[in-house]
Amino acid sequence: MKPELQTFYELIEELEVAMMTTRRADGHLESRAMATQRHAAGADLWFVAAEGTGKLEDIEDDPHVNLAYYKDRTREWVSVSGLATLSRDRDKIQELYAPDWKLWFGGDGDPRNGTADDPRLVLIGVDVHAASFLEISKPQPVVLYELAKGFLTGDTPELGETQRIER
Incomplete structure (x- = not known):
């Protein structure tokens, strides 16, 4: 694996939650918080959603998405x-299943709610076309110093190196 791709996956794993932006049928953009699931074959990134939600309708109309992660x-x-x-593939759902899904898929008294057998679970696989990310290469105190210095002097803080991956 290329070093920048390894760094990309490490950052995603640490950041965990993305704002996923889709395009609605009326052309407007909509973002919502989505927890990134563990890395598995079949897509570069995986997410889970409930059947019948707007995000799934958006993706069916236009599969282009943007994912934005930020660590304050x-x-x-x-x-x-x-x-x-x-993907509604039950085997892939079983493979990626995490117990915390029960928090988000509780509900109507059906004992399958939030389990790997819950028929409402739909996976969203994202194949990355391009990614940009800021790799911080300095210790936290130095980053804070750079931010303070930039605030006081008006100079742009030197926090790290922006990387770009194109496929």
């Missing part, structure tokens, strides 16, 4: 553009 403490960020596909 370190100022690290990642922006990903790619194509999303929907």
Whole structure:
């Protein structure tokens, strides 16, 4: 794996939650917080959603998505553009299943709610077209110093190196 791709996956794993932006049928953009699931074959990034939600309708109409991650403490960020596909493959759902899904898929008294057997679970796989990210290469105190110095002098803080991945 290329070093920048390894760094990309490490950042995604640390940041965990993305703002996923889709295009609605009326042409407007909509973003919502989505937890990135663990890395698995079949897509570069995986997410889980409930059947019948607006985000799934958006992706069916237009599969182009953007994922934005940000970590306030370190100022690290990642922006990903790619194509999303929907999967209702029960084997893949079983493979990616995490117990915390029960928090988001509770509900109507059906004992399957939030389990790997819940028929409402739909996976969103994203194949990355391009990604940009800021790799912080300095210790936290130095980053804070750079931010303070930039604020006082008007100079742009030197926090790290912006990387770009194109496929």
